[in-house]
Amino acid sequence: MRSFLETYGTAVAGLALTLFFVAFAPNFAAPTNLLNVLKETSFLAILAIGFTLALITSELDLSVAEVASLAAVVTGALIQAGQSSLLAVAAGLLVAFGAGLFNGIAVTRLKVPSLIATLGTAAIAKGFAFMITQGVAFVGRWPAEFTGIARGSMLGLPNLVIWLALVAGGALFLVKCTRTGVHMTATGEADEAARLAGIATGRMKRLGLALSGLLAGVTAVLLTASLSSAAPNMAGDYFLYAIAAVLLGMTMFEPGRANVPGTLVAALTLKVLGNGLVLMGAAYYVQDIVLGLIIIVSVALSATALKKAAFKL
Protein backbone atom coordinates (compact mmCIF):
# COMPACT_ATOMS: atom_id res chain seq x y z
CA MET A 1 0.00 0.00 0.00
CA ARG A 2 1.10 3.51 -0.66
CA SER A 3 1.82 5.50 2.44
CA PHE A 4 -0.52 8.22 3.58
CA LEU A 5 2.20 10.77 2.94
CA GLU A 6 2.70 9.62 -0.62
CA THR A 7 -0.99 9.86 -1.42
CA TYR A 8 -2.10 12.88 0.55
CA GLY A 9 1.15 14.69 1.45
CA THR A 10 0.81 17.63 -0.92
CA ALA A 11 -2.94 17.93 -0.30
CA VAL A 12 -2.26 18.20 3.42
CA ALA A 13 0.47 20.74 2.70
CA GLY A 14 -2.11 22.77 0.75
CA LEU A 15 -4.46 22.64 3.70
CA ALA A 16 -1.68 23.68 6.07
CA LEU A 17 -0.83 26.56 3.76
CA THR A 18 -4.46 27.69 3.80
CA LEU A 19 -4.56 27.57 7.59
CA PHE A 20 -1.31 29.52 7.70
CA PHE A 21 -2.83 32.30 5.60
CA VAL A 22 -6.02 32.23 7.68
CA ALA A 23 -3.88 32.89 10.73
CA PHE A 24 -1.31 35.31 9.34
CA ALA A 25 -2.43 36.92 6.06
CA PRO A 26 -4.48 40.06 6.73
CA ASN A 27 -8.05 39.77 5.43
CA PHE A 28 -7.43 36.35 3.92
CA ALA A 29 -10.32 34.80 5.85
CA ALA A 30 -12.75 37.60 4.97
CA PRO A 31 -15.77 36.06 3.18
CA THR A 32 -15.39 38.35 0.14
CA ASN A 33 -11.74 37.37 -0.24
CA LEU A 34 -12.44 33.66 0.10
CA LEU A 35 -15.25 33.99 -2.42
CA ASN A 36 -12.85 35.70 -4.80
CA VAL A 37 -10.29 32.96 -4.42
CA LEU A 38 -13.00 30.44 -5.17
CA LYS A 39 -14.08 32.28 -8.30
CA GLU A 40 -10.52 32.64 -9.51
CA THR A 41 -10.07 28.95 -8.88
CA SER A 42 -13.01 28.12 -11.15
CA PHE A 43 -11.36 29.51 -14.29
CA LEU A 44 -8.08 27.84 -13.52
CA ALA A 45 -9.55 24.51 -12.45
CA ILE A 46 -11.83 24.16 -15.49
CA LEU A 47 -8.93 24.85 -17.82
CA ALA A 48 -6.67 22.49 -15.89
CA ILE A 49 -9.28 19.72 -15.82
CA GLY A 50 -9.25 19.84 -19.62
CA PHE A 51 -5.47 19.49 -19.59
CA THR A 52 -5.92 16.60 -17.14
CA LEU A 53 -8.26 14.73 -19.48
CA ALA A 54 -5.72 15.00 -22.30
CA LEU A 55 -2.87 13.94 -20.04
CA ILE A 56 -4.87 10.94 -18.83
CA THR A 57 -4.49 9.62 -22.38
CA SER A 58 -0.79 10.49 -22.14
CA GLU A 59 -0.94 13.53 -24.40
CA LEU A 60 0.06 17.07 -23.50
CA ASP A 61 -2.07 20.03 -24.51
CA LEU A 62 0.12 23.10 -24.46
CA SER A 63 -2.46 25.03 -26.46
CA VAL A 64 -5.15 25.39 -23.77
CA ALA A 65 -4.47 29.03 -22.92
CA GLU A 66 -4.20 30.28 -26.51
CA VAL A 67 -7.24 28.28 -27.54
CA ALA A 68 -9.16 29.79 -24.63
CA SER A 69 -8.12 33.28 -25.73
CA LEU A 70 -9.22 32.54 -29.30
CA ALA A 71 -12.58 31.20 -28.12
CA ALA A 72 -13.01 34.32 -25.98
CA VAL A 73 -12.47 36.72 -28.87
CA VAL A 74 -14.71 34.67 -31.18
CA THR A 75 -17.48 34.89 -28.60
CA GLY A 76 -16.72 38.55 -27.96
CA ALA A 77 -16.64 39.46 -31.64
CA LEU A 78 -20.03 37.86 -32.29
CA ILE A 79 -21.65 39.54 -29.32
CA GLN A 80 -20.16 42.89 -30.21
CA ALA A 81 -21.50 42.36 -33.73
CA GLY A 82 -24.97 42.08 -32.24
CA GLN A 83 -25.41 38.31 -32.51
CA SER A 84 -27.36 36.45 -29.84
CA SER A 85 -25.49 35.31 -26.74
CA LEU A 86 -26.47 31.73 -27.45
CA LEU A 87 -24.93 31.81 -30.91
CA ALA A 88 -21.80 33.57 -29.63
CA VAL A 89 -21.27 31.05 -26.84
CA ALA A 90 -21.91 28.10 -29.14
CA ALA A 91 -19.42 29.48 -31.66
CA GLY A 92 -16.76 30.01 -29.00
CA LEU A 93 -17.20 26.47 -27.68
CA LEU A 94 -17.20 25.04 -31.19
CA VAL A 95 -13.98 26.80 -32.14
CA ALA A 96 -12.28 25.55 -28.97
CA PHE A 97 -13.58 22.01 -29.46
CA GLY A 98 -12.44 22.16 -33.07
CA ALA A 99 -8.96 23.24 -32.03
CA GLY A 100 -8.81 20.32 -29.59
CA LEU A 101 -9.97 17.91 -32.26
CA PHE A 102 -7.38 19.32 -34.62
CA ASN A 103 -4.74 18.57 -31.97
CA GLY A 104 -6.11 15.06 -31.67
CA ILE A 105 -5.96 14.44 -35.38
CA ALA A 106 -2.46 15.89 -35.65
CA VAL A 107 -1.30 13.57 -32.88
CA THR A 108 -3.07 10.35 -33.85
CA ARG A 109 -3.27 10.58 -37.63
CA LEU A 110 -0.31 12.75 -38.59
CA LYS A 111 1.78 11.21 -35.78
CA VAL A 112 3.09 14.55 -34.54
CA PRO A 113 4.04 14.31 -30.84
CA SER A 114 1.53 16.29 -28.79
CA LEU A 115 4.28 18.46 -27.33
CA ILE A 116 4.93 19.81 -30.83
CA ALA A 117 1.43 19.61 -32.29
CA THR A 118 -0.21 21.57 -29.51
CA LEU A 119 2.57 24.13 -29.48
CA GLY A 120 1.85 24.68 -33.17
CA THR A 121 -1.87 24.94 -32.49
CA ALA A 122 -1.14 27.49 -29.76
CA ALA A 123 0.69 29.68 -32.26
CA ILE A 124 -2.09 29.28 -34.83
CA ALA A 125 -4.78 30.12 -32.27
CA LYS A 126 -2.84 33.15 -31.15
CA GLY A 127 -2.53 34.34 -34.73
CA PHE A 128 -6.25 34.00 -35.38
CA ALA A 129 -7.08 35.73 -32.10
CA PHE A 130 -5.02 38.77 -33.09
CA MET A 131 -6.45 38.66 -36.58
CA ILE A 132 -10.02 38.78 -35.27
CA THR A 133 -9.39 41.60 -32.83
CA GLN A 134 -6.69 43.41 -34.78
CA GLY A 135 -4.86 43.49 -31.49
CA VAL A 136 -7.36 45.40 -29.41
CA ALA A 137 -9.69 44.11 -26.74
CA PHE A 138 -13.45 43.90 -27.11
CA VAL A 139 -14.97 45.96 -24.35
CA GLY A 140 -18.19 47.93 -24.46
CA ARG A 141 -21.69 46.74 -23.64
CA TRP A 142 -22.39 43.10 -22.97
CA PRO A 143 -25.94 41.77 -22.62
CA ALA A 144 -26.90 40.82 -19.08
CA GLU A 145 -28.01 37.37 -20.23
CA PHE A 146 -24.38 36.78 -21.27
CA THR A 147 -22.59 38.22 -18.26
CA GLY A 148 -25.11 36.42 -16.05
CA ILE A 149 -23.55 33.10 -17.10
CA ALA A 150 -20.59 33.85 -14.83
CA ARG A 151 -21.73 36.62 -12.53
CA GLY A 152 -24.95 35.57 -10.91
CA SER A 153 -25.48 33.06 -8.20
CA MET A 154 -27.92 30.26 -7.56
CA LEU A 155 -29.04 28.93 -4.19
CA GLY A 156 -26.41 31.10 -2.54
CA LEU A 157 -23.59 29.68 -4.65
CA PRO A 158 -21.77 31.82 -7.22
CA ASN A 159 -22.49 30.60 -10.74
CA LEU A 160 -18.79 30.15 -11.36
CA VAL A 161 -18.56 27.67 -8.54
CA ILE A 162 -21.58 25.83 -9.87
CA TRP A 163 -19.99 25.61 -13.33
CA LEU A 164 -16.82 24.27 -11.76
CA ALA A 165 -18.77 21.67 -9.78
CA LEU A 166 -20.55 20.56 -12.95
CA VAL A 167 -17.33 20.29 -14.96
CA ALA A 168 -15.39 18.56 -12.20
CA GLY A 169 -18.27 16.20 -11.42
CA GLY A 170 -18.74 15.41 -15.10
CA ALA A 171 -15.04 14.79 -15.67
CA LEU A 172 -14.78 12.61 -12.58
CA PHE A 173 -17.84 10.61 -13.63
CA LEU A 174 -16.41 10.15 -17.10
CA VAL A 175 -13.02 8.98 -15.89
CA LYS A 176 -14.09 6.78 -13.00
CA CYS A 177 -17.53 5.47 -13.85
CA THR A 178 -17.73 4.98 -17.60
CA ARG A 179 -16.14 2.54 -20.03
CA THR A 180 -14.90 5.46 -22.12
CA GLY A 181 -13.07 6.92 -19.14
CA VAL A 182 -11.46 3.61 -18.28
CA HIS A 183 -10.42 3.23 -21.91
CA MET A 184 -8.83 6.68 -21.80
CA THR A 185 -6.91 5.70 -18.68
CA ALA A 186 -5.79 2.40 -20.18
CA THR A 187 -4.66 4.20 -23.34
CA GLY A 188 -2.53 6.57 -21.29
CA GLU A 189 -1.14 3.83 -19.08
CA ALA A 190 -0.26 1.26 -21.69
CA ASP A 191 -0.97 2.21 -25.26
CA GLU A 192 0.03 -1.11 -26.80
CA ALA A 193 -1.73 -3.27 -24.22
CA ALA A 194 -4.89 -1.21 -24.63
CA ARG A 195 -4.76 -1.54 -28.40
CA LEU A 196 -4.27 -5.30 -28.15
CA ALA A 197 -7.27 -5.42 -25.81
CA GLY A 198 -9.36 -3.88 -28.58
CA ILE A 199 -9.50 -0.35 -27.21
CA ALA A 200 -9.63 2.35 -29.88
CA THR A 201 -6.60 4.14 -28.50
CA GLY A 202 -6.42 6.75 -31.26
CA ARG A 203 -10.03 7.69 -30.67
CA MET A 204 -9.40 7.96 -26.91
CA LYS A 205 -6.50 10.35 -27.50
CA ARG A 206 -8.60 12.44 -29.87
CA LEU A 207 -11.35 12.52 -27.25
CA GLY A 208 -8.95 13.60 -24.49
CA LEU A 209 -7.52 16.42 -26.59
CA ALA A 210 -10.94 17.48 -27.92
CA LEU A 211 -12.33 17.65 -24.37
CA SER A 212 -9.30 19.67 -23.36
CA GLY A 213 -10.14 22.11 -26.15
CA LEU A 214 -13.81 22.19 -25.20
CA LEU A 215 -13.03 23.00 -21.57
CA ALA A 216 -10.67 25.74 -22.74
CA GLY A 217 -13.74 27.10 -24.52
CA VAL A 218 -15.85 26.86 -21.36
CA THR A 219 -13.14 28.72 -19.46
CA ALA A 220 -13.10 31.37 -22.19
CA VAL A 221 -16.85 31.97 -22.04
CA LEU A 222 -16.78 32.24 -18.25
CA LEU A 223 -13.79 34.59 -18.29
CA THR A 224 -15.34 36.82 -20.93
CA ALA A 225 -18.69 36.93 -19.17
CA SER A 226 -17.05 37.60 -15.86
CA LEU A 227 -14.69 40.35 -17.07
CA SER A 228 -16.95 41.88 -19.73
CA SER A 229 -14.09 41.92 -22.13
CA ALA A 230 -12.37 39.69 -24.62
CA ALA A 231 -8.73 40.17 -25.51
CA PRO A 232 -6.41 38.09 -27.69
CA ASN A 233 -4.13 37.27 -24.79
CA MET A 234 -6.64 37.13 -21.98
CA ALA A 235 -6.00 33.56 -20.87
CA GLY A 236 -2.24 33.74 -21.31
CA ASP A 237 -1.56 34.07 -17.60
CA TYR A 238 -3.43 30.84 -16.96
CA PHE A 239 -1.03 28.72 -18.97
CA LEU A 240 1.67 28.15 -16.37
CA TYR A 241 -0.92 28.02 -13.62
CA ALA A 242 -2.86 25.31 -15.44
CA ILE A 243 0.24 23.21 -15.98
CA ALA A 244 1.29 23.70 -12.38
CA ALA A 245 -2.19 22.68 -11.19
CA VAL A 246 -2.13 19.45 -13.18
CA LEU A 247 1.42 18.59 -12.13
CA LEU A 248 0.85 19.40 -8.48
CA GLY A 249 -2.39 17.41 -8.74
CA MET A 250 -0.40 14.43 -9.95
CA THR A 251 1.39 14.31 -6.61
CA MET A 252 -1.83 13.55 -4.76
CA PHE A 253 -4.64 10.98 -4.60
CA GLU A 254 -3.26 8.91 -7.50
CA PRO A 255 0.45 9.73 -7.38
CA GLY A 256 2.06 9.78 -10.81
CA ARG A 257 -1.18 9.97 -12.73
CA ALA A 258 -3.13 13.02 -13.83
CA ASN A 259 -6.39 12.92 -11.87
CA VAL A 260 -9.39 15.20 -11.56
CA PRO A 261 -9.57 15.53 -7.75
CA GLY A 262 -5.83 16.22 -7.61
CA THR A 263 -6.11 18.93 -10.26
CA LEU A 264 -9.03 20.48 -8.38
CA VAL A 265 -7.27 20.58 -5.02
CA ALA A 266 -4.04 21.76 -6.63
CA ALA A 267 -5.81 24.58 -8.50
CA LEU A 268 -7.35 25.75 -5.26
CA THR A 269 -4.02 25.48 -3.47
CA LEU A 270 -2.27 27.56 -6.14
CA LYS A 271 -4.89 30.28 -6.01
CA VAL A 272 -4.78 30.31 -2.21
CA LEU A 273 -1.03 30.61 -2.43
CA GLY A 274 -1.14 33.49 -4.93
CA ASN A 275 -3.78 35.34 -2.98
CA GLY A 276 -2.07 34.78 0.36
CA LEU A 277 1.28 35.98 -0.96
CA VAL A 278 -0.29 39.17 -2.29
CA LEU A 279 -2.07 39.83 0.98
CA MET A 280 1.15 39.34 2.90
CA GLY A 281 2.79 41.96 0.77
CA ALA A 282 4.99 39.78 -1.43
CA ALA A 283 6.09 41.38 -4.67
CA TYR A 284 4.15 40.32 -7.77
CA TYR A 285 7.08 38.41 -9.26
CA VAL A 286 7.35 36.11 -6.26
CA GLN A 287 4.30 34.23 -7.55
CA ASP A 288 6.04 33.36 -10.82
CA ILE A 289 9.12 32.13 -9.03
CA VAL A 290 7.08 29.98 -6.66
CA LEU A 291 5.03 28.63 -9.57
CA GLY A 292 8.17 27.58 -11.41
CA LEU A 293 9.47 25.80 -8.34
CA ILE A 294 6.17 24.00 -7.85
CA ILE A 295 6.23 22.77 -11.45
CA ILE A 296 9.72 21.35 -11.15
CA VAL A 297 9.31 19.84 -7.70
CA SER A 298 5.96 18.24 -8.61
CA VAL A 299 7.46 16.49 -11.60
CA ALA A 300 10.44 15.40 -9.55
CA LEU A 301 8.07 14.01 -6.92
CA SER A 302 5.84 11.85 -9.03
CA ALA A 303 4.76 12.99 -12.43
CA THR A 304 6.19 10.06 -14.35
CA ALA A 305 3.25 10.03 -16.75
CA LEU A 306 4.15 13.53 -17.82
CA LYS A 307 7.73 12.57 -18.46
CA LYS A 308 6.41 9.79 -20.67
CA ALA A 309 4.11 12.14 -22.58
CA ALA A 310 6.76 14.81 -23.00
CA PHE A 311 9.61 12.63 -24.10
CA LYS A 312 8.05 10.27 -26.61
CA LEU A 313 9.30 12.54 -29.33
Place this chain on the structure above:
Amino acid sequence: MAPVLSLRGIEKSYGAVAALKGIDLDIGRGEVLAICGDNGAGKSSLVRIISGAQEPSAGAITLDGRTVSFRSPQDALAKGIATIYQDLALAPRLSIVQNVFMGAELTRPLLPFVHILDKRRMEELAKGYLGRLSVAVEDMHRPVERLSGGQRQAVAISRALHWDAQVVIMDEPTAALGVKETALVLDLIRKLNAEGRTVVLISHNMADVTAVATRVAILKSGRKVIDRPVAGLDADGLAHMVMTGKES
Protein backbone atom coordinates in the same frame (compact mmCIF):
# COMPACT_ATOMS: atom_id res chain seq x y z
CA MET B 1 -11.47 -35.90 -33.77
CA ALA B 2 -11.99 -32.82 -35.94
CA PRO B 3 -9.44 -30.12 -35.20
CA VAL B 4 -10.50 -26.84 -33.61
CA LEU B 5 -8.22 -24.88 -35.83
CA SER B 6 -6.55 -25.88 -39.08
CA LEU B 7 -4.00 -24.00 -41.08
CA ARG B 8 -3.42 -24.82 -44.73
CA GLY B 9 -0.58 -23.48 -46.84
CA ILE B 10 0.10 -20.51 -44.58
CA GLU B 11 2.76 -18.20 -45.97
CA LYS B 12 4.09 -14.96 -44.66
CA SER B 13 6.71 -12.72 -46.14
CA TYR B 14 8.07 -9.45 -44.89
CA GLY B 15 9.31 -7.84 -48.05
CA ALA B 16 11.99 -10.16 -49.35
CA VAL B 17 12.08 -12.29 -46.18
CA ALA B 18 9.89 -15.38 -46.38
CA ALA B 19 9.19 -16.09 -42.71
CA LEU B 20 6.63 -18.88 -43.29
CA LYS B 21 6.70 -21.13 -46.34
CA GLY B 22 3.50 -23.15 -46.56
CA ILE B 23 2.58 -24.29 -43.07
CA ASP B 24 -0.11 -26.95 -42.63
CA LEU B 25 -1.08 -27.46 -39.02
CA ASP B 26 -4.07 -29.00 -37.26
CA ILE B 27 -4.74 -28.07 -33.67
CA GLY B 28 -6.89 -30.67 -31.95
CA ARG B 29 -9.52 -29.80 -29.39
CA GLY B 30 -8.25 -30.05 -25.84
CA GLU B 31 -4.60 -30.61 -26.66
CA VAL B 32 -1.57 -28.67 -25.49
CA LEU B 33 0.42 -28.04 -28.64
CA ALA B 34 3.97 -26.80 -28.29
CA ILE B 35 5.52 -24.92 -31.19
CA CYS B 36 9.30 -25.07 -31.10
CA GLY B 37 12.13 -23.96 -33.32
CA ASP B 38 15.30 -21.92 -33.42
CA ASN B 39 15.41 -18.15 -33.30
CA GLY B 40 13.90 -16.80 -36.49
CA ALA B 41 12.22 -20.11 -37.38
CA GLY B 42 8.85 -18.34 -37.71
CA LYS B 43 7.10 -19.20 -34.44
CA SER B 44 6.05 -15.66 -33.58
CA SER B 45 5.01 -14.98 -37.16
CA LEU B 46 2.76 -18.04 -37.05
CA VAL B 47 1.29 -17.06 -33.70
CA ARG B 48 0.60 -13.51 -34.86
CA ILE B 49 -1.41 -14.97 -37.74
CA ILE B 50 -3.45 -17.31 -35.53
CA SER B 51 -4.07 -14.52 -33.03
CA GLY B 52 -5.26 -11.99 -35.59
CA ALA B 53 -2.34 -9.62 -35.09
CA GLN B 54 -1.35 -9.93 -38.74
CA GLU B 55 -2.73 -11.47 -41.90
CA PRO B 56 -1.03 -14.28 -43.79
CA SER B 57 0.35 -13.56 -47.25
CA ALA B 58 -1.34 -16.75 -48.44
CA GLY B 59 -3.16 -19.75 -47.03
CA ALA B 60 -6.40 -20.50 -45.22
CA ILE B 61 -7.50 -20.83 -41.62
CA THR B 62 -10.53 -22.86 -40.58
CA LEU B 63 -12.06 -22.64 -37.15
CA ASP B 64 -14.48 -25.43 -36.21
CA GLY B 65 -14.66 -26.33 -39.88
CA ARG B 66 -15.48 -22.84 -41.12
CA THR B 67 -13.05 -20.69 -43.05
CA VAL B 68 -12.23 -17.57 -41.09
CA SER B 69 -10.03 -14.53 -41.30
CA PHE B 70 -9.16 -12.44 -38.30
CA ARG B 71 -9.18 -8.70 -38.72
CA SER B 72 -7.61 -7.96 -35.34
CA PRO B 73 -6.65 -9.64 -32.07
CA GLN B 74 -10.02 -8.47 -30.79
CA ASP B 75 -11.77 -10.20 -33.67
CA ALA B 76 -9.91 -13.43 -32.94
CA LEU B 77 -10.76 -13.09 -29.26
CA ALA B 78 -14.43 -12.67 -30.07
CA LYS B 79 -14.16 -15.90 -32.08
CA GLY B 80 -12.67 -17.73 -29.12
CA ILE B 81 -8.93 -17.41 -29.64
CA ALA B 82 -7.10 -15.55 -26.89
CA THR B 83 -3.43 -14.68 -27.08
CA ILE B 84 -1.25 -13.96 -24.10
CA TYR B 85 1.56 -11.70 -25.19
CA GLN B 86 4.62 -11.84 -23.07
CA ASP B 87 4.87 -8.39 -21.59
CA LEU B 88 2.90 -6.09 -23.82
CA ALA B 89 -0.52 -7.20 -22.72
CA LEU B 90 -0.79 -5.74 -19.23
CA ALA B 91 -0.86 -2.16 -17.99
CA PRO B 92 1.56 -2.33 -15.05
CA ARG B 93 0.11 0.50 -13.00
CA LEU B 94 -3.51 -0.52 -13.40
CA SER B 95 -5.15 -2.90 -10.99
CA ILE B 96 -5.78 -6.62 -11.42
CA VAL B 97 -9.47 -6.00 -12.10
CA GLN B 98 -8.78 -3.28 -14.62
CA ASN B 99 -6.34 -5.54 -16.45
CA VAL B 100 -8.60 -8.58 -16.47
CA PHE B 101 -11.47 -6.54 -17.92
CA MET B 102 -9.45 -4.18 -20.11
CA GLY B 103 -11.46 -3.46 -23.22
CA ALA B 104 -14.31 -5.68 -22.00
CA GLU B 105 -15.53 -3.83 -18.92
CA LEU B 106 -18.89 -4.76 -17.48
CA THR B 107 -21.51 -2.11 -16.99
CA ARG B 108 -24.88 -1.79 -15.36
CA PRO B 109 -27.70 0.61 -16.18
CA LEU B 110 -27.85 3.70 -13.97
CA LEU B 111 -30.45 5.73 -15.84
CA PRO B 112 -32.11 4.95 -19.13
CA PHE B 113 -29.30 5.17 -21.72
CA VAL B 114 -26.66 5.76 -19.02
CA HIS B 115 -24.53 2.77 -18.12
CA ILE B 116 -21.84 2.84 -15.49
CA LEU B 117 -19.08 0.41 -14.67
CA ASP B 118 -20.15 -2.52 -12.55
CA LYS B 119 -17.09 -2.48 -10.34
CA ARG B 120 -18.36 -4.89 -7.72
CA ARG B 121 -19.27 -7.55 -10.25
CA MET B 122 -15.94 -7.24 -12.05
CA GLU B 123 -14.12 -7.57 -8.76
CA GLU B 124 -16.04 -10.71 -7.83
CA LEU B 125 -15.51 -12.28 -11.23
CA ALA B 126 -11.79 -11.45 -11.27
CA LYS B 127 -11.45 -13.07 -7.87
CA GLY B 128 -13.26 -16.11 -9.23
CA TYR B 129 -10.99 -16.43 -12.27
CA LEU B 130 -7.84 -16.23 -10.17
CA GLY B 131 -9.39 -18.72 -7.77
CA ARG B 132 -9.99 -21.15 -10.63
CA LEU B 133 -6.29 -20.83 -11.43
CA SER B 134 -5.48 -21.40 -7.73
CA VAL B 135 -3.78 -18.03 -7.47
CA ALA B 136 -4.48 -16.44 -4.14
CA VAL B 137 -4.31 -12.66 -4.28
CA GLU B 138 -6.45 -10.89 -1.72
CA ASP B 139 -6.61 -7.38 -3.10
CA MET B 140 -8.06 -7.16 -6.60
CA HIS B 141 -7.07 -3.48 -6.70
CA ARG B 142 -3.38 -4.13 -6.44
CA PRO B 143 -1.49 -2.78 -9.48
CA VAL B 144 -0.12 -5.68 -11.52
CA GLU B 145 3.39 -4.22 -11.29
CA ARG B 146 3.30 -5.38 -7.69
CA LEU B 147 2.64 -8.99 -8.63
CA SER B 148 5.15 -11.73 -9.31
CA GLY B 149 5.80 -12.79 -12.90
CA GLY B 150 3.68 -15.91 -12.49
CA GLN B 151 0.81 -14.01 -10.92
CA ARG B 152 0.91 -11.60 -13.85
CA GLN B 153 0.53 -14.50 -16.25
CA ALA B 154 -2.46 -15.57 -14.18
CA VAL B 155 -3.99 -12.12 -14.63
CA ALA B 156 -3.43 -12.36 -18.38
CA ILE B 157 -4.95 -15.85 -18.43
CA SER B 158 -7.93 -14.59 -16.41
CA ARG B 159 -8.68 -12.34 -19.32
CA ALA B 160 -8.87 -15.39 -21.57
CA LEU B 161 -11.19 -17.03 -19.04
CA HIS B 162 -13.41 -13.98 -19.03
CA TRP B 163 -13.78 -14.28 -22.79
CA ASP B 164 -14.28 -18.01 -22.36
CA ALA B 165 -11.67 -18.54 -25.06
CA GLN B 166 -11.53 -22.06 -26.48
CA VAL B 167 -7.97 -21.65 -27.71
CA VAL B 168 -5.35 -19.91 -25.59
CA ILE B 169 -2.05 -19.02 -27.25
CA MET B 170 0.98 -18.24 -25.11
CA ASP B 171 4.21 -16.90 -26.63
CA GLU B 172 7.10 -17.83 -24.31
CA PRO B 173 5.12 -17.48 -21.08
CA THR B 174 8.00 -18.62 -18.89
CA ALA B 175 10.84 -16.81 -20.65
CA ALA B 176 11.53 -14.28 -17.90
CA LEU B 177 10.61 -16.43 -14.91
CA GLY B 178 12.48 -18.23 -12.17
CA VAL B 179 12.00 -21.88 -11.28
CA LYS B 180 9.12 -21.43 -8.87
CA GLU B 181 7.27 -18.97 -11.07
CA THR B 182 7.75 -21.25 -14.07
CA ALA B 183 6.19 -24.11 -12.12
CA LEU B 184 3.23 -21.86 -11.35
CA VAL B 185 2.73 -20.99 -15.01
CA LEU B 186 2.97 -24.63 -16.08
CA ASP B 187 0.33 -25.33 -13.49
CA LEU B 188 -1.84 -22.58 -14.96
CA ILE B 189 -1.53 -24.26 -18.36
CA ARG B 190 -2.62 -27.60 -16.88
CA LYS B 191 -5.61 -25.93 -15.23
CA LEU B 192 -6.67 -24.29 -18.47
CA ASN B 193 -6.33 -27.60 -20.24
CA ALA B 194 -8.28 -29.40 -17.52
CA GLU B 195 -11.17 -27.05 -18.27
CA GLY B 196 -11.15 -28.44 -21.80
CA ARG B 197 -9.40 -25.50 -23.40
CA THR B 198 -6.85 -25.88 -26.14
CA VAL B 199 -3.46 -24.37 -25.42
CA VAL B 200 -0.82 -23.41 -27.98
CA LEU B 201 2.51 -22.88 -26.30
CA ILE B 202 5.57 -21.29 -27.85
CA SER B 203 8.66 -22.17 -25.90
CA HIS B 204 12.41 -22.42 -26.08
CA ASN B 205 12.43 -24.38 -22.85
CA MET B 206 12.31 -28.09 -23.70
CA ALA B 207 11.69 -29.09 -20.09
CA ASP B 208 8.53 -26.98 -20.10
CA VAL B 209 7.40 -28.58 -23.33
CA THR B 210 7.86 -32.15 -22.11
CA ALA B 211 6.18 -31.20 -18.83
CA VAL B 212 2.90 -29.90 -20.22
CA ALA B 213 2.59 -30.40 -23.98
CA THR B 214 0.79 -33.33 -25.57
CA ARG B 215 2.10 -32.64 -29.06
CA VAL B 216 4.97 -30.70 -30.55
CA ALA B 217 5.39 -29.01 -33.92
CA ILE B 218 8.92 -27.99 -34.83
CA LEU B 219 9.57 -25.18 -37.31
CA LYS B 220 12.78 -24.66 -39.19
CA SER B 221 13.35 -21.73 -41.56
CA GLY B 222 9.63 -21.19 -42.03
CA ARG B 223 8.71 -24.84 -42.63
CA LYS B 224 7.13 -27.36 -40.31
CA VAL B 225 9.64 -30.17 -40.16
CA ILE B 226 8.29 -32.29 -37.32
CA ASP B 227 4.80 -32.80 -35.88
CA ARG B 228 4.42 -35.60 -33.32
CA PRO B 229 3.17 -36.51 -29.85
CA VAL B 230 5.38 -35.54 -26.96
CA ALA B 231 4.90 -38.86 -25.17
CA GLY B 232 8.19 -40.75 -25.06
CA LEU B 233 10.33 -37.67 -25.61
CA ASP B 234 12.67 -36.12 -23.10
CA ALA B 235 14.06 -32.60 -23.10
CA ASP B 236 17.39 -33.60 -24.61
CA GLY B 237 15.82 -35.57 -27.43
CA LEU B 238 13.55 -32.66 -28.21
CA ALA B 239 16.41 -30.19 -28.18
CA HIS B 240 18.26 -32.41 -30.64
CA MET B 241 15.25 -32.43 -32.97
CA VAL B 242 14.92 -28.66 -32.84
CA MET B 243 18.57 -28.35 -33.73
CA THR B 244 18.70 -30.87 -36.57
CA GLY B 245 15.12 -30.68 -37.75
CA LYS B 246 15.09 -34.51 -37.92
CA GLU B 247 13.52 -37.19 -35.73
CA SER B 248 16.32 -39.06 -34.02
